[in-house]
Amino acid sequence: MTNHAINGRNLGTAIVIGSLGTTVLGIEPILLSAMVHEGRIAETTVGALVTTELLAIAIGSVIGTRLLARFGAHSVAAGAGLLTAALNACTIGVKGDLALIATRGAAGAIEGILMALALVAIARSRQPERASGLFLAAQTFIQFVAVSLAPSLALEGSNTDGCLAILSGCGLAAALIATIAPRRLVPPERKQSGGELGPRSFVGLAAVGAFTGATLCIWGYLGLWISHNGFPAELESRAVALSLAAQIIGALVAAHLGSRLLPRATILTSTAFAILVLLLMLHAQHDIRILYALSAAFSFLWLFTLPAFAGLLVEIDPTRRALLYIAAVQLAGAALLPTLAGIAVGYHGIGGAFWLAIGVLAIAMALVAGLHAPPAKIEKEAW
Numbered sequence: 001m002t003n004h005a006i007n008g009r010n011l012g013t014a015i016v017i018g019s020l021g022t023t024v025l026g027i028e029p030i031l032l033s034a035m036v037h038e039g040r041i042a043e044t045t046v047g048a049l050v051t052t053e054l055l056a057i058a059i060g061s062v063i064g065t066r067l068l069a070r071f072g073a074h075s076v077a078a079g080a081g082l083l084t085a086a087l088n089a090c091t092i093g094v095k096g097d098l099a100l101i102a103t104r105g106a107a108g109a110i111e112g113i114l115m116a117l118a119l120v121a122i123a124r125s126r127q128p129e130r131a132s133g134l135f136l137a138a139q140t141f142i143q144f145v146a147v148s149l150a151p152s153l154a155l156e157g158s159n160t161d162g163c164l165a166i167l168s169g170c171g172l173a174a175a176l177i178a179t180i181a182p183r184r185l186v187p188p189e190r191k192q193s194g195g196e197l198g199p200r201s202f203v204g205l206a207a208v209g210a211f212t213g214a215t216l217c218i219w220g221y222l223g224l225w226i227s228h229n230g231f232p233a234e235l236e237s238r239a240v241a242l243s244l245a246a247q248i249i250g251a252l253v254a255a256h257l258g259s260r261l262l263p264r265a266t267i268l269t270s271t272a273f274a275i276l277v278l279l280l281m282l283h284a285q286h287d288i289r290i291l292y293a294l295s296a297a298f299s300f301l302w303l304f305t306l307p308a309f310a311g312l313l314v315e316i317d318p319t320r321r322a323l324l325y326i327a328a329v330q331l332a333g334a335a336l337l338p339t340l341a342g343i344a345v346g347y348h349g350i351g352g353a354f355w356l357a358i359g360v361l362a363i364a365m366a367l368v369a370g371l372h373a374p375p376a377k378i379e380k381e382a383w
Helices: 008-021 023-037 043-070 073-091 097-123 128-153 159-180 199-220 222-228 233-260 263-282 288-316 321-348 350-369 375-382
Strands: none
Touching (some): 008 097, 023 043, 023 128, 043 321, 073 159, 097 128, 128 288, 199 222, 199 321, 263 350, 321 350
16 A cells, blocks of 8 residues: 555654653553642542543544644644643643643643654554554653653652653653654545445444543553552552553564454454453452552553554555544543543442443453454455
8 A cells, every 4th residue: 555655764753753642641640649649639530630631632633633634744743742841831730620621631632633643654654553553662661761750750749740740841852853753744535545434444443442441441540549459659650660561562562463463353352351350450469469460461461452453443444544533532432431430439439440441341342343254345345
């Protein structure tokens, strides 16, 4: 598919810029836990804040693809990077549920524009599964570095402000790297693809949205889950850092295997194991080593599985237009689930979020299982 080709240098640059825009997704457990412990937001507001920012990132990613169709990639990336830095810096010291929801929502929309550069580059790559795996590995590595630095960068004793300073720095880094971004990075056009997305594409997108929503539901409450098991706050950072390392390994393994894996079988098998891990987490002993191992196992499965959804969408829609919306539906699912998780936590404690995630992962499996069809039939319907 020569009309999708992008060289390695431009792909790498776009992936790094997009990864810097996703740093908040990795540092989120520490940021949210710090906000709650410092009295900046109520624990019951966590779900609403997560929903707002993730929906904003999803909307921003769609806006970003539109901007890239009209303007140069380096201009879009530089502007979004500077705005990301400014909005996160302005949030330092802010308190109150409504104020934080508003500022995090604004920052999320701009972060989504940065993410769009990576999404368009992946859609134009020769091996989208491999490119998707590299994107996940790159963003997780940056998140790992951010999480590792967070405990030592507290501003005037505030871990919240330290996290915000890190996010602001990531925006500045994206603006700097934008100077070597490609001048043009245009999304696949509709006239090249032969029409709108088909029903199977929507089912596939719904499945990846459900999967990501369930995993982000657990991720958002990981720090609180550690503290609710009676461990001090510093162990939260260690658990999150270990989980991010496991995510990097999972994404790199997926990128290495690439198209050699069968997307549907990979998704069904890995999701089944993820459900098993969550069940074990619910009944884990109060042993930090067990908690570390289970959170790392879940994190590995999470990012090992996600690239397979890119392969599944390409099988369903070889035109690759569905890939442009994969981040939007992922983040939409990740935004809606934490809201429901917040309600579940209010009634049933942290365990409510886990049971909700288990149920949604089962739904994602059912959607993927229902997409089974001969490749020829799928390709004919997509075209």
